[in-house]
Amino acid sequence: MRIHLLFxxxxxxxxFAAAPGxxxxxxxxxxxxxxxxxxxxxxxxxxxxxxYCSNPKSCSTGxxxxxxxxxxxxxxxxxxxxxxxxxxxxxxxxxxxxxxxAVGEGSHVIMGGIMPLDADVGQARSKAVRLAVREINRSxxxxxxxxxxxIFCDNGGPGNTAExxxxxxxxxxxxxYLAGSLGVPALVGPLQSSDALTVISRGLFKRYPTVIISxxxxxxxxxxxxxxxxxxxxxGLLWRTCPNDELQGNVLATNVIPQAxxxxxxxxxxxxxxxxxTVFKQKYEAGGDPAMPGSVVSFPFDALTDRAxxxxxxxxxxxxxxxxxxxxxxDSVGILTExxxxxxxxxxxxxxxxxxxxxxxxxxxPALPSGVRAIIQQARGTAPARPSGLxxxxxxxxxxxxxxxxxxSYAFLAQSYDAGFVAAYGIAYASRAGNDYDGLDVAEGLxxxxxxxxxxxxxxxxxxxxxxxxxxxxxxxxxxxxxxxxFNASTGEAPGxxxxxxxxxxxxxxxxxxxxxxxx
Numbered sequence: 392m393r394i395h396l397l398f399x400x401x402x403x404x405x406x407f408a409a410a411p412g413x414x415x416x417x418x419x420x421x422x423x424x425x426x427x428x429x430x431x432x433x434x435x436x437x438x439x440x441x442x443y444c445s446n447p448k449s450c451s452t453g454x455x456x457x458x459x460x461x462x463x464x465x466x467x468x469x470x471x472x473x474x475x476x477x478x479x480x481x482x483x484x485x486x487x488x489x490x491x492x493a494v495g496e497g498s499h500v501i502m503g504g505i506m507p508l509d510a511d512v513g514q515a516r517s518k519a520v521r522l523a524v525r526e527i528n529r530s531x532x533x534x535x536x537x538x539x540x541x542i543f544c545d546n547g548g549p550g551n552t553a554e555x556x557x558x559x560x561x562x563x564x565x566x567x568y569l570a571g572s573l574g575v576p577a578l579v580g581p582l583q584s585s586d587a588l589t590v591i592s593r594g595l596f597k598r599y600p601t602v603i604i605s606x607x608x609x610x611x612x613x614x615x616x617x618x619x620x621x622x623x624x625x626x627g628l629l630w631r632t633c634p635n636d637e638l639q640g641n642v643l644a645t646n647v648i649p650q651a652x653x654x655x656x657x658x659x660x661x662x663x664x665x666x667x668x669t670v671f672k673q674k675y676e677a678g679g680d681p682a683m684p685g686s687v688v689s690f691p692f693d694a695l696t697d698r699a700x701x702x703x704x705x706x707x708x709x710x711x712x713x714x715x716x717x718x719x720x721x722d723s724v725g726i727l728t729e730x731x732x733x734x735x736x737x738x739x740x741x742x743x744x745x746x747x748x749x750x751x752x753x754x755x756x757p758a759l760p761s762g763v764r765a766i767i768q769q770a771r772g773t774a775p776a777r778p779s780g781l782x783x784x785x786x787x788x789x790x791x792x793x794x795x796x797x798x799x800s801y802a803f804l805a806q807s808y809d810a811g812f813v814a815a816y817g818i819a820y821a822s823r824a825g826n827d828y829d830g831l832d833v834a835e836g837l838x839x840x841x842x843x844x845x846x847x848x849x850x851x852x853x854x855x856x857x858x859x860x861x862x863x864x865x866x867x868x869x870x871x872x873x874x875x876x877x878f879n880a881s882t883g884e885a886p887g888x889x890x891x892x893x894x895x896x897x898x899x900x901x902x903x904x905x906x907x908x909x910x911x
Contacts (some may be wrong), residue, residue: 393851394634410513434471434496453574454600454829461826462493462501464466464573474501477559477568479543482508484521485528488540498553499540500533500822502814503569503578503601505562505590511752513582516606516807519792520579522786523811525793526850534822539815540581546586551719554694562589562907570599576821576833577602577814579807583718584610584662591618591629600829602630602837604814607859608805609636609746609775610666614882624783626834630883632806632876634909636663639745639773640670642889642907643714647771648681648743653686653710655735657701657726659747661692664716667745671714679739692726702729702736710735710844714743716738724763731762742766746774747804755898776890776906782847784882786872789850816840816860816869823861838880839866848872 400832420441423429429437429444436447437461446895449468450456463470472494483489492498504520507513524539532538544565547553553561561582569575578601581587587608594601595602598620605613614635618627644717648654654675658664672687679685688708692701696732707715713735717723723744730736748754754767777799783901787798798804820830846856859867869876876885887910892901 423458428784430711434663435470435833436460443601452571452578452599455574456494457574457829460494462495462498464493466572470868474573475871477544478566479564480542482517482543483544484524485538488682494628494749497538499538500810501573501575501820502539502541502818503564503565503573503575504541504543505546505580505586506543506545506570506592507551508580509544509549510547510551512640512801513545513547513551515796515801515804516582519790519798519804519807520811522790522793523808523815526750527815527853530850531857532854533815534819539818541811542573542575543571546581552694553792558586559589561588563593563782565818566590566593566599566601567597570594570601571597574829575601576818576828576830577604579604579606579607579810579814582607582803584608584613584666587613587629588616588662591616594628595620600629600831601835602814602817602830604810605629606632606661606810607752607803609633609639610662611635611637611640611670612662612666614884615696618883624831624833624834626838626880627883628830628834629876630813630834630837632809632871632885633803634775634887634889635749635884636667638886638907638909639775639889641674642672642773642891643743645678645746646905646907647773647891648675648712648714648741650675650685651683653688653708654712654714655688655690655705655710656714656716657690657692657705657831658714658716659718660693661718663718663747664691667716671716692722698725698729701726702733705719705730706733706735710821711741712743714745715744715748718747720748720750724753724756724759725747727763727766728760731766736762737764737766738769742770744770744772744785746772748772749774749892749901750800751800751900755894755900756896758767764898768898771891771893771904772801773889773891775806776874776888777903783868783872784850785849785851805871805873805907809848809873809876811851813837813840813869813876815853816856818866819857819861823865830838836860837878837883839867840876841878841880845870 423439426438429439436445436446450465451463528538546561618629658668817833817836821832844870846852848871889907891904895902
């Protein structure tokens with residue numbers, strides 16, 4: 392359908408027709424002479440053909456805008472050249488990203504991020520991803536030199552206190568904005584397993600072809616979570632740069648907590664806690680001497696659980712060991728504060744933790760009550776192994792230089808940085824033939840990152856790695872700062888080693904006692 396500019400003028404000025412001195416007879420017919428005339432009158436995508444303006448092309452999501460124009464956002468069924476701002480998505484890299492045109496020369500390839508931005512851990516991990524974006528841009532950008540940009544949306548609310556339906560609504564809103572309106576081909580996050588379940592479910596329900604790469608959602612439940620838009624799709628849309636908790640649960644049951652005793656397991660009632668608890672319980676109760684079997688007693692909790700009542704219930708069981716599976720170290724400390732008042736916390740019973748509690752600013756806070764400090768001092772725990780090596784040291788140096796954050800201060804910072812680069816490699820693969828791609832093509836690219844010439848994730852190897860994954864031979868072997876990233880193309884998982892840790896004298900820091908490698 393073609394539209395004459397006279398009609399546009401009539402529509403725009405009809406409201407003034409009755410005003411004194413204003414008459415429609417004052418309007419002269421003026422044919423379009425350029426696409427700019429039509430875009431000014433009817434919106435982006437309207438073109439001038441034989442003196443008439445075409446209808447702007449319609450869109451359902453931002454993916455349509457990328458295919459048609461190389462970028463932009465889909466708003467009210469039409470593509471926009473600027474990205475709409477969203478109050479729930481305040482962190483962008485580069486900082487002026489939203490002020491620039493999203494199409495044309497110099498426009499950015501846009502990724503997304505979903506994290507609790509009002510939490511220290513969310514801020515730290517978002518900065519690790521932002522470092523990846525900065526380094527990619529400093530090293531030549533993506534395919535054809537296009538710079539990379541990322542927009543982070545919050546899913547934790549003020550102080551990361553959102554729970555239940557409120558948190559679900561925040562995660563779904565973030566997904567609708569990033570994967571829907573903006574049509575990002577890939578996003579990094581969410582951080583928690585329960586949030587990852589929400590986001591991938593939303594993506595499937597809305598049919599968003601966006602890859603989701605979580606750096607810290609470790610629940611085994613995610614392995615069986617449907618993540619394909621169509622059953623025949625060769626690759627799913629949910630990927631992880633962190634190890635599945637199947638290994639962590641096994642290590643806890645066989646290498647950390649002694650057999651032949653009653654273990655009270657206090658676990659957060661979400662996908663992470665329930666998944667890790669299930670693995671541990673099955674392995675622990677099946678192991679050891681059949682004549683002296685161990686047993687597991689469960690104590691689930693959520694934000695509304697009375698901590699004092701929970702502690703009393705644990706104490707009443709008189710366990711030989713206590714395992715706390717929490718996402719937030721603050722939850723562990725709150726529970727320990729109550730347990731320290733009871734016989735179970737008097738120093739005889741050993742305590743154990745998982746990766747969620749391994750936060751030195753919270754768990755090793757010198758201001759904690761003396762009874763809590765005494766429990767923690769004797770405790771042991773497990774977590775994905777702390778990275779090491781020259782590649783990690785370079786990341787550590789650059790993160791401190793750009794954001795003044797120690798890479799050792801929070802778990803999964805290296806995995807977050809790796810996720811940013813992995814997403815960029817997937818986009819480089821998918822965009823090698825132009826703009827007609829989406830997350831399904833990015834997923835195909837991710838499946839091509841575990842075979843071929845090895846490239847370290849980081850700025851030094853990015854130009855050569857980008858060239859091989861986008862121009863030939865279309866497959867490389869990426870080595871992350873967190874370790875090898877040998878992705879399972881069927882599950883989207885990258886197995887990794889698990890460390891067994893303890894606490895140094897006077898709560899001076901965490902000490903790695905040993906590292907358990909994944910079995911092939």
